[in-house]
Amino acid sequence: MDKDVLIGIILTAAALLTVITLTVLSRVSIERIASDGFKTARQTLKGKNNGK
Amino acid sequence: MASSPGSSSKPTPELSLFHVTMMGLGMMIGAGVFLGMGISIGEAGPGGVVLTFALNGLLAMLTALTFAIYTVRFANALGWPDGLYKLFGAANPQSVEMTLVKIVAVVTAITFIYINFRGASETGKIGAFITMGQTLFVVTIGVVGIVTAIKDPARLANFTPFMPKGWSQLLVTMGFTYVAFEGYEVIAQAGDEAIDPRRNLPKAMIYSVCIVTTIYILVAFATVVSVKTGTQGVEGPAWQWIGSFHEKGFGEAVSRLMPFGNFILTLAVIFSSTSALNATIYSATRASYALGRDSMLPKFFALIHTAKKTPYGSLIATSVVILIVTTVLPTKDVASSASIMFLFLFFMVNLCVIKIRRSMADELTYGFLMPLFPLFPILAIICQIVLAVWLVHMSIIAWIVAPIWILIGLGIYWFYARSRATTTEDEILILEEQKHHKKPLEGKYPIMVAVANPANATQLIQSTYRLCGAKDAHLELIHMVQVPDQISLHDAEKYTHIGKEGLFEVMLSLALHFPISTTIRYCRNVARGIVSAIREKKTKMLVLGWHGATHHTLFNLGSKIDPIIEQSPCNVVVLKGCGGNKVFKSALVPIAGGPNGALALEIASILTAPDEGMVTAFSVDTGRGVVDFDQFVGVNSKKFDIPRENLRTKTVKAESAVKAILKEAKNHDLVVLGTTHKPLLAQMGRMSLPEKIACRSPKPVVMVKSDSGVRSWIRRWI
Numbered sequence: 001m002d003k004d005v006l007i008g009i010i011l012t013a014a015a016l017l018t019v020i021t022l023t024v025l026s027r028v029s030i031e032r033i034a035s036d037g038f039k040t041a042r043q044t045l046k047g048k049n050n051g052k
Numbered sequence: 053m054a055s056s057p058g059s060s061s062k063p064t065p066e067l068s069l070f071h072v073t074m075m076g077l078g079m080m081i082g083a084g085v086f087l088g089m090g091i092s093i094g095e096a097g098p099g100g101v102v103l104t105f106a107l108n109g110l111l112a113m114l115t116a117l118t119f120a121i122y123t124v125r126f127a128n129a130l131g132w133p134d135g136l137y138k139l140f141g142a143a144n145p146q147s148v149e150m151t152l153v154k155i156v157a158v159v160t161a162i163t164f165i166y167i168n169f170r171g172a173s174e175t176g177k178i179g180a181f182i183t184m185g186q187t188l189f190v191v192t193i194g195v196v197g198i199v200t201a202i203k204d205p206a207r208l209a210n211f212t213p214f215m216p217k218g219w220s221q222l223l224v225t226m227g228f229t230y231v232a233f234e235g236y237e238v239i240a241q242a243g244d245e246a247i248d249p250r251r252n253l254p255k256a257m258i259y260s261v262c263i264v265t266t267i268y269i270l271v272a273f274a275t276v277v278s279v280k281t282g283t284q285g286v287e288g289p290a291w292q293w294i295g296s297f298h299e300k301g302f303g304e305a306v307s308r309l310m311p312f313g314n315f316i317l318t319l320a321v322i323f324s325s326t327s328a329l330n331a332t333i334y335s336a337t338r339a340s341y342a343l344g345r346d347s348m349l350p351k352f353f354a355l356i357h358t359a360k361k362t363p364y365g366s367l368i369a370t371s372v373v374i375l376i377v378t379t380v381l382p383t384k385d386v387a388s389s390a391s392i393m394f395l396f397l398f399f400m401v402n403l404c405v406i407k408i409r410r411s412m413a414d415e416l417t418y419g420f421l422m423p424l425f426p427l428f429p430i431l432a433i434i435c436q437i438v439l440a441v442w443l444v445h446m447s448i449i450a451w452i453v454a455p456i457w458i459l460i461g462l463g464i465y466w467f468y469a470r471s472r473a474t475t476t477e478d479e480i481l482i483l484e485e486q487k488h489h490k491k492p493l494e495g496k497y498p499i500m501v502a503v504a505n506p507a508n509a510t511q512l513i514q515s516t517y518r519l520c521g522a523k524d525a526h527l528e529l530i531h532m533v534q535v536p537d538q539i540s541l542h543d544a545e546k547y548t549h550i551g552k553e554g555l556f557e558v559m560l561s562l563a564l565h566f567p568i569s570t571t572i573r574y575c576r577n578v579a580r581g582i583v584s585a586i587r588e589k590k591t592k593m594l595v596l597g598w599h600g601a602t603h604h605t606l607f608n609l610g611s612k613i614d615p616i617i618e619q620s621p622c623n624v625v626v627l628k629g630c631g632g633n634k635v636f637k638s639a640l641v642p643i644a645g646g647p648n649g650a651l652a653l654e655i656a657s658i659l660t661a662p663d664e665g666m667v668t669a670f671s672v673d674t675g676r677g678v679v680d681f682d683q684f685v686g687v688n689s690k691k692f693d694i695p696r697e698n699l700r701t702k703t704v705k706a707e708s709a710v711k712a713i714l715k716e717a718k719n720h721d722l723v724v725l726g727t728t729h730k731p732l733l734a735q736m737g738r739m740s741l742p743e744k745i746a747c748r749s750p751k752p753v754v755m756v757k758s759d760s761g762v763r764s765w766i767r768r769w770i
Contacts, residue, residue, distance in 0.1 A: 038250065
């Protein structure tokens, strides 16, 4: 297979996969925050670092 | 029938997640992709066009994540030029059908203005219906393309050569087609009318970008495989043949792909243009309504219709602008500047998200917290600058029209809105400001002292006296009024008496020695108010007191002191237990080698007794590597002019640095510590070493943070 085609396929797939992954992760984050209650950035980060 | 503007008059929430997602999709799927596809294939080649839409989708997602954080708080009024581009972009102003086109445009605009007047529900439902139609069309094209490629795999050869004009063309086509990803920001305008907006608006933005990216990649693929090389009329490579039709290339390709291709495409263009117009009217109306509500535009813009619950004042104004532009202005030139204004808008949003997260992280509650912050906004800013700069090569007029438009907006803000804007609960009010000196302050070192109450003031006087004397300072005393959330900010003045007493205490002791100014301010968040005053007064050093005890799980030193230390653009000196007439004969300065350590040495030398004071620079060897202690002390003693006879060094070996320092502290009158220079994220998990010592030390403690400018900011935040 042509080198350019291979790079193109990899880049396209990677970009699409990243977009979909960010969508899924963001959805999970939005739902979790909505159910746990809205918090400030410090509260959220502190909670994460404390493993809560 | 109409109600006057007021807080009780609000649009009703009627738009679901589906409606707002469709609104975003409706703005995006349109002329940008239909006209851009053919030109992009001609420029970037068959592989380049697919890659163009994939990478643009990724870039759009980065900004969508930023937008998603503040969807409910932000509004913009730049939506309508994009809708015009989608509606009239294909029209040739020179053609004989121009008059007919304009009549159709005006009739269409009036129809959708009326639909918008009927209410958000009607707007959302009709918009969703139209968007469903156009989405169905483009998905059909994509699916037929895939089926065709499966049936006739030989068509995949159309992808060779992949990028016939080279990879650099990718930037050209990305800039050209970025307009096809602009539109999801219209969702932000639906904050007042969306059901559960804090949950649904960010989701709708991210969903719409994900859906549209997938669809565009599918359609680009289908376009490339739609033509079979060697068939009737197709001479040379397929990409060249499609590209030769320029903006009509997509239509020609689709007509080869399926029967009635051109007819279906025409329907898709009509659907996309009308849905874009619908969303555009909605967006512009809500943006100007929000500005009218906040008194940044005349109150006419904030009028809400009693029965329909729609902002009819801003709708009338929007309609006038749209109808004038439709009939009078050359839409091609207006549309060409839309891309730059969108890039400017996205650029500003990305900058704002960084700024707001930094200054209001303890006040705003987030419906969505961006991962790897601030990586995505910075990446998006860089990409948007590259694309905007490239647009100079595409249209010079755009780079003239867009800045003029933006300057008009700034002019309205500067000469009309700024003085009239409604004060919000987040703002900082100056309640009282006085100068108690007559001498010029040129060359004086500006020191700000934050006074909370009379007790706190007496803690600060002696140390402030020494600092001011050593620095030949001008003193700015500030008291931020703490008013409970449930009390109106207009009642803040009632809470100033404690602060006035505190300021009086300090003035009584220091006014004879140093030029003093005082300021009493109100802000819901004391830390943000003090940081804002530091910037305004160009203060070089902030002095504040700390009671010492902390039981807060979120903060290391306290909910006020932590943000002040993190955000202050100046040196910060925090005093604990330094009140009364204490004489500090010996000061302990634990050194780790950072910029804060150097400042700690300087402050220690100032605060100890001038003649008999001794500063001990202390280092603990825990076996994990030690800084070049002697060199550090030598360099800084010269820098700060500390007499060597008043400075000694000491190094001990110990397993626990905290225990060793606390043990050594018992032999001294004062401990002066530099705050940690670890990134803020690392500090969130557990208390750092200086904070531990400051909390546990039985002796008076001074914590210092040095201002190292941009380098310090980057290290702390990234």
